[in-house]
Amino acid sequence: MKDIYELLNDAKIDDQDIEEMPVTELEKAKVKNALKQSISKKKKRKGWKTNVVAAAAVIGLTITTVGLTFPAYAGNIPIIGDIFRFLDNDKTGMYDNYKEFSTEMNLTQESNGIKITVNDAVFDGETVAITYSIDSDHDLGEELTIDMADIKGSNGRAGTSKITKIDDNHYVGLDRITPIGLTSETVHIKWNINNLYLMDTGNEVKGKWKFAFSLQATDSQVQLTNQTIEQNGVTVNIEKIAVTPMSFIIHYNQAATQQVQDKWHEASIKLHVTDDLGNTYSGEGNGGSGPDAYTISWSDTFEKLDPNATKLIITPHITFRIHDASNFSSVEITEDGKERVLPIPPKTGVGKEEFVMEDIVIELEK
DSSP states (O other), X not given: OOOHHHHHHTSOXXXXXXXXXXXXXXXXXXXXXXXXXXXXXXXXXXXXXHHHHHHHHHHOOOHIIIIIOOOOOTTOOOOOSOHHHHHHTTSSOTTTTHHHHSEEEEEEEEETTEEEEEEEEEEOSSOEEEEEEEEESSOOOSOEEEOOOEETTOSEEEEEEEEEEEETTEEEEEEEEEEESOOOXXXXXXXXXXXXXXXXXXXXXXXXXXXXXXXXXXXXXXXXXXXXXXXXXXXXXXXXXXEOSSEEEEXXXXXXXXXXXXXXXXXXXXXXXXXXXXXXXXXXXXXEEOSSSSSEEEEEEEEOOOTTOOXXXXXXXXXXXXXXXTTOOOEEEOTTSOEEEOOOOOOSOOSEEEEEOOOEEEEOOO
C-alpha cells in the first residue's frame, strides 16, 4: 500500500498552483519528524528527493527547510532549530531572540532508558531559561513534569516549566527559574533530576540525571526610574528597567492601604506595556516576594525592545479578590509533621473588582 508521500509523487503539480500557508513551529517539527521516519524506510535515493518535494508542496514548507538541512540535537531528538520559539508556538514573540544569545550546552545524561539533554541556556541577569530534550525508549504519555533546577546561593526560586510531546518517545521543554535574593552576575546551576512525573497516570519514572553548569549574565543596560502612581488605595512604583539583547525586565513594587487590606484578601497587578511606536510587548512574570499579599516586589520579563522606541507606556491593571475554598487554600506544617488547613480570614469585599490605573510613561535613555 502506498503511503501519502508515494501518492503525492503520482500527482502532477504546477509550481504556480502551490500556495504557501503559514504554519507553526510545532507543525513544522511534526512534519519534519514524520518525513524523516518515512525517508529512513526508503532504499533508493531518487525516492528520497521526490518525497521531500511532495511534502514541501502540501505543507507549505520550503524545500530548503525540509530537504537540505537536518540538524539533530544530542540524543537524536526530532529536528527543532529553536526550542525557545518552538514552545512559544509563534504566538507571543517573547522568545524570538533567545536562541541567538543563549549558550549551547548539549549536555546529555541517560538513566532507566531515558536520555535528558540540556540543549541551550541563558541568564538575563534576573531569570535563567533552560531548554531541554527528553528521548525515551517508551511512551511517557501526553503530559509530564520533572524536578526543577536549583541555583546556588539563592534564598528560594520562582519559576515555570513547559514540556511538549513531539511524538511517542520524544519531548522538549523550557524551564524559567528566577532565583530569590541573588544579585550575582554569574549563576551556578545544579540540576539533579530523580523523577519524571507522568501526569496522565499519576506514576513516576525514577532515575538519576545530574547536570551542573554556570552562566554569565547577558549584557544589560539598567535605567533607574522610580516613578510612582497611586489609585484606589493601591500604590505601584516602577523601580527600574533592565534592557538586554533579547528582552527587557521591569522591576516594580506594590503596596495597599489598610482600607484595601480590610476589604480584600488580594490585590494583584498585571502590567500592560506599549511604546511610542505603537508596539505592544508580551511578557511573563518572574514572581515576587514581600511580607504579605499586599506589599510585594515583582519583576516581569518582556520581549525584545524596539531599538527605535523612545518611551515606554506602562499601564497597571489591578484586580481585587476575595478568597474562598474554591480558589484558595493555605496549610501549615505542625510539629508532628502533619498538614493543617488554615482558615480564610473574613473580609468585607465580595467576589472581585478590577480597574485600570493611569499610564506611567518612561522616557528611555539612549
